[in-house]
Amino acid sequence: MASIVKSFAISGVDGYLVDVETKTIEGMPLIVIVGLGDTAVKEARERVEAALRDGQFNFPEMKIVINLAPSDLKKSGSHFDLPIALGLLLETEQLDIKRWKDFGCIGELSLNARLRNCTGVLPMVIAAKKAGIKNIIVPRESIHEASLVKGINVVGFNTLREVVEFLEGEGDYNIQPEANFTAPEESIYPVDFKEVQGQEAMIEYIVVAAAGGHNLLMIGTPGCGKSMIAKRIPTILPSMTEEEALETTKIYSVAGLLKGKGHLIMDRPFRAPHHNASTNALIGGGNDANPGEISLAHNGVLFLDEIAEFSKKTLDALRQPMEDQQVTISRVKYNNTYPASFMLVAAMNPCPCGYYGKSKCRCTDYEVIKYRQRLSGPILDRMDIQKYVQPVNFIDLSSDFSGKSSQELRERVESARSIQKNRFKKITGVNNNGQMGHALIKEYCQLEEEGQRLLQLAYDRFAYSARTFHKYLKVARTFADMAGSAKIRKKDVAAALMARDLEKEGASMMVL
Template sequence: MGIATGWGVALVGVDGVLIEIEADVGAGVPDVKLIGRPDAVVNESKDRIKAALRNSGESWPRSRVTLGMSPAGLQKCGAGYDLALACVVLAAAGVVPGLRLPGMLLLGELALDGRLRAVRGVLPALLAARKAGLREAIVPVEALAEAALVEGVAARGARRLIDVIRWLRGESDDLTTTPEAAALPPGDRQTGDLSDVVGQPEARWALEVAAAGGHHLLLVGPPGTGKTMLAQRLAGLLPELSREEAIEVAMIQSVAGLLAPESPLTRFPPFVAPHHSISLPALIGGGTGIARPGAVSCAHRGVLLADEACEFGAKHLDALRTALEEGEVRIARSQGVARFPARCQLVLATNPCPCAPPRDRDCVCSAVHRRRYFGRLSGPLLDRVDLRVRMRPVTALTVRTGCEPESTQVVRERVGSARQRAAQRWAEYGWRCNAEVPGPALRRDFPLHTEALAILDRALAVGAMTARGADRCIRVAWTLSDLEDVDRPTPAHVSAALQFRDRLAI
């Protein structure tokens, strides 16, 4: 009888916190005590472990067992500690050698028959283990491809508890070793083609500008004009993710439980379109127990579409404001603050009024109803939307010869060239696109010509926009100059950026 130590990981947002798991097996009345702020799921692990050991041909020690989880002040949630708790108990009881446990991370939920089940957050857990100096890990075999993304940690995959026990004893080497680090997989984008959209040249141009600069977009128009179709094709215009960005996306999807086991990395920006009945925690993040990422974080480095935006609750839409401005969601809990990246492009698509007739002159809504309906998009939220477009009813389905709409591939090439120019310009500062550049840096280090600034000064003087809106106009102007391959925005670019923010257009 003795004491043994192992390691698990608690997730706070997408950050892992290493948990030291201790087991003391000593004389006394047979009993099991688990300390260190476990939640109900962790407390139930005692029964899962006992059944798993019995069905694996092993037995629980007939002694007093005390299990400690440190830091004790941090709430422990979830079933991912089962494997670590089982192994440290067996090591403390002398059933298995405990020499390798202090330098090893153990993750996995135990079934009653001894099978090892997958858990969420393997990728951030292994990143936290590597940062703490651990160089070995045992994970469920389903998560082995995810574990392979973390270089410097030798991960092994197990299917059953008995396999881990035999490996610790040195009786067999049946654990699956880590495959080579996964590369970004090839594949085609499943976003539809831009040529499918009939007409709407202004909206198509706004979509290209949004993709080139990373700007937020508002599409207003009657039903059937192609608002949703255009929004769905925005992700297809964005450049492919770098490996660093793909790992960021994979971390969020891992914590959310959305990661595909066979292909944990994706080369394409995510596209998330929640229904307007979504709850606030599902949109922003949170929930009971472990804080989970919301839709805005699942769309990190991609597109978040709020279709039928005026049907969303006003509180839901206003809750997006901080995430859009800072690119991060912070959820305060008693044990700390959970942080989730949320640097995505927001696309709002809405009808102009509740009745939404094909033509404005057929509207039967009163002015009060129209204002109340569209008023769900608050002024502070719209102030963060760079591009606002009013879509017109489609008057003809016939495509004239020589005027065929451009395909996604053609527009994507222009977007890629503009993004490359912006990335080279901001490379020294670490910004990826124009929408990420802070306003003070634009005004101080990259000032516009006097004629261009005069246009913004006049708009500010008459109250047409706020100071934040002026900064966003400058960013859009830089995007327009990148699309035209011009070194610096001209007054014409600033005027065009102002027209995109015209409230009268919506």
């Protein structure tokens, strides 16, 4: 009868149970690993043999067949080394388990039988808990990350010999206590909005964008403060909930980017890829269908500086994830779905030279039109707020006056977010106004009569698309939330109409 040791594999950002079955058969000495494992799994043969011999265990001179079940799902990673080694010891009766008859294990083996950390520990431990496994063995380096999951016993070891001695009941071991989720009272950032001078009107729209989770496009001349403002947006976003922190940490664990071992990612991500980033780097992909920047920005901010310099094909690839809040990466070997609920913040110049409308600008009308056409209509449609950022005058720059701090602005954002949290508490996957679908817009974006007439006038004059119309309603809903109003008032509609400068310049001034 084959020995079975439970382990786990990763699909997207979620783990699933894998039974590592080991059987020895009379025949020429050989190790065969089946079950659709990748190269790292196949190479476990040499690592396991070297580790067993170095650990003073007997390596059987027989044919060894190892099956990773379910066998029809592709598996990757070096973390199957430990369960393969334990399965082989069980099969050859070199291991007599007296402690923890039911357990799961993950870990890479070095050639001298030491356990090494591996990627994806957190989602695999979550999968263990969902599968009803109460105990799990991990490398000591991974113990703090694994302990983030509540309700499961976690032990960590440095060597294969220590694992065997533990399972055979030799000596005592203190179970790693569960890590407690404690949201920070105040995140410490090296930047603050009080450093931004002369942009009070723009900051009001930044606060609205943060409060409603709206996508934002800033247009302005070089040096007017677009990047400076964007880098400070995370300082006013509300703290992540435990669920959001766990989701974000899972993604970084799978991507191998989890730097703070044993800690959930508490600060909202801020990703700012360069404009020469490929489509695969931004959306996700590669041979193993890895997560891209949009997934690494999940629950945070994706900042595209100089967005017009990005490849048009790359930008258009954002359209579906921005609507669905997830992305499916399909490759020959892998088909993974990653979450991608992010706030898109973009910045661009008004023309190729950046000084459109000023005496130093030498761009022709054709060059300006060609430059702006790098952003397709569907992408502009998905930008809830499009605002010009005006240059700062000398008086504001030379003044000692400081604007509102990030903490003050954050309090306003959190106040509006608390209203939205209560509004959507019974709706899965919707946390802010920017995530509302058609049905929720119908239910929660009720206009007062004067506001209805104002929006009707603008709609008839400029023939907005249905998406643009809904964007106006969602932004107006956030303006109303900022003021604590149950209904959307005329002033909220007017403010929303003034939020899309690039698409309809002068539209809001006409209706007013």
